[in-house]
Every structure is written in structure tokens, then in C-alpha cells.
Amino acid sequence: MAILENIRKRTTVLILIIGLALFAFVISGVFTSNDLGGGKIGSSVAEINGNEISIDDFRRKVESASNRFGPSASSMQVVNQVWDQEVRNSILSQQFEDLGIDIERDQIMNYIKTIPSYSQNPQFLNDSGVFDENKFRDFIADLKVNSPSQYNLWLQDEQSIIQNAKQQTYFNLIKAGVGATLKEGELDYKLANDKVDIKYVRLPYTLIADSTLNITKSEIQSYIKNHEDDFKQEESRDIQYVYFEEKASADDEMAVKEATTKLLG
Structure with missing residues (x-):
């Protein structure tokens, strides 16, 4: 009974251990298997726009x-999120290269200041409660010397920060290229602000009895002819067919004639 009581007390710990074991099993199965549907996957997990995604690099990112997520996210959720990010980064990186978009060190620091987990961390704030770049740099330098594993995680975060900063620059360029002319602005202002007062009388056509109207076929044809564009429709089907006529061929007729002759003979 004492053993069962101890197990009950440590139920949460046991669930956590089992969950971590299952997670490790799933991840190792995804990344250590060399066979996927009977084909070798080699050293890359995928290819996006001609760029191969290294399986080792993908594993590290997962x-x-x-x-970062901890037990709040399942292994498949993490893998899917990393994959979506890889697709996005691969496509946008080609755009960055074509446009010559790059990020300088001071720009990286400016972007870090916009991230609450860094800019609002008491560890990096000065006496006035303002983000201190020197404290942040000293922290990273200390990680590099005393905690290489944590420093490697920072390097991965730094690459994500650089990528996000490039994306921000890229989308800002797109926004800057999308504008409106003065006339478009004037029209938008008029549509929003010009007001008129009108009075109207509505006369439903249902009030007019059909028996009071006498429309001839010639009037209908004339109306259609004068408004042909209103009745035109684009082709919605493209049908190809072969017609086989249900008719005996000359050979069939000859065969029937010969068979009949034999029967009569």
C-alpha cells in the first residue's frame, strides 16, 4: 500500500516522464529513420525552390x-511550425538576395529593442528602467564563455531575429510601393464626406397588371438585338464527342444476306 501511495503522490512526475519519453521516441523516429515510404531521404529533409533543407539543421531547429515551447506543444505541432517557418524563410530569402536586403549589427539591436522578452527583461534594464544595450551585450559575451550550449541557442535566436528584421524591411518596401494618387485621395474623400438629401417615389413593377401590357415578339427580338452584350455568356463547357450511327455497314448487310440465303437454300 505504501508503494501505491507513493505512486499516487508522484502521478504528475510520472506523466511528465512518460510524455518526455514518447516525445523523444517520436522525434528520434522522424529524424533517425533512413527509409520513408521505401525511399532513402539522404542528408536533406526536403527541397524548397531548389534549396535543400539539411536534416541535421532541421532537427536542431525542432x-x-x-x-522554447516546453510541454505546451505536441511534437507534431513543433515540427509543423518549424517546417512552415522553413518554407517561409526559403522563399523570402530568395527575394532578399534579389533585392540586396541585409541587416547591420545596429539594426539587429534596434529590432531586439522591439521584442518584449528582451526589452522588458529586468536583467537588461538600467536604473531608469530603460533597455541597456551594454548589459545585453555583456550577457551574451558571458554566455559565450561560460555557457556554450545557451550561447548556441542564442545564435539560433539571433538568426531568427535577423530573418524577421529582413522580413520587416521587405514588407515595408512593399508598403512604400503601394500608394494612391491625389485624384484617388480626392475621390475617397468625396465618397466619405459628400452628403446629399434626396426624395424619391418607389413604384414597384408588381403594381402593373400583366393584362395591361401588350408586348409583341418583334419587340422582344428587337430588344434582344439592341442589347446583345447583356445576354452574352462565356463558354462554361467544352465538349468533344464521337458519333456512332446505329446503322448496318455494307459488310453487315452482306453477312445477313449470305446467312439468309443459306437458310433458304
Whole structure:
């Protein structure tokens, strides 16, 4: 009974251990298997726009994301999120290269200041409660010397920050290229502000009895002819067919004639 009581007290711990074991099993199965549907996957997990995604690099990113999310996200959720990010980064990176978009060190720091987990962390604030760049740099330098594993995680975060900063620059360029002319602005202002008072009388056509109207076929044809564009419709089907006529061929007729002759003979 004492053993059962101890197990009951440690139910949460046991569930956590089992969950971590299952997570490790799933992840190892995804990344250590060399056979997927009977085909070798080699050293890359996928290819996006001609760029191969290294399986080792993908595994590291999944592990890093798993550490950030903790038990709040399932292994498949983490893998899917990392995959979506890889697709996005691969496509946008080609755009960055074509446009020559790059991020300088001071721009990285400016972007870090917009991230609450850094800019509002008491560890990096000065006496006035303002983010202190020197404290942040000293913290990263200390990680590099005393905690290489944590420093490697920071390097991965830094790459994500650089990528996000490039995306922000890219989308700002797109926004800057999408504008409106002065005339469009004037029209928008008029539509929003010009007001008129009108009075009208509605006369439903249902009030007019059909028996009072006498419309001839010639009037209908004339109306259709004068408004042909109103009745035109684009082709909605493209049908091809072969017609086989249900008619005996000359050979069939000859065969029937010969068979009949034999029967009569």
C-alpha cells in the first residue's frame, strides 16, 4: 500500500516522464529513420525552390523550438511550425538576395529593442528602467564563455531575429510601393464626406397588371438585338464527342444476306 501511495503522490512526475519519453521516441523516429515510404531521404529533409533543407539543421531547429515551447506543444505541432517557418524563410530569402536586403549589427539591436522578452527583461534594464544595450551585450559575451550550449541557442535566436528584421524591411518596401494618387485621395474623400438629401417615389413593377401590357415578339427580338452584350455568356463547357450511327455497314448487310440465303437454300 505504501508503494501505491507513493505512486499516487508522484502521478504528475510520472506523466511528465512518460510524455518526455514518447516525445523523444517520436522525434528520434522522424529524424533517425533512413527509409520513408521505401525511399532513402539522404542528408536533406526536403527541397524548397531548389534549396535543400539539411536534416541535421532541421532537427536542431525542432529541438530548439521544443525547448522554447516546453510541454505546451505536441511534437507534431513543433515540427509543423518549424517546417512552415522553413518554407517561409526559403522563399523570402530568395527575394532578399534579389533585392540586396541585409541587416547591420545596429539594426539587429534596434529590432531586439522591439521584442518584449528582451526589452522588458529586468536583467537588461538600467536604473531608469530603460533597455541597456551594454548589459545585453555583456550577457551574451558571458554566455559565450561560460555557457556554450545557451550561447548556441542564442545564435539560433539571433538568426531568427535577423530573418524577421529582413522580413520587416521587405514588407515595408512593399508598403512604400503601394500608394494612391491625389485624384484617388480626392475621390475617397468625396465618397466619405459628400452628403446629399434626396426624395424619391418607389413604384414597384408588381403594381402593373400583366393584362395591361401588350408586348409583341418583334419587340422582344428587337430588344434582344439592341442589347446583345447583356445576354452574352462565356463558354462554361467544352465538349468533344464521337458519333456512332446505329446503322448496318455494307459488310453487315452482306453477312445477313449470305446467312439468309443459306437458310433458304
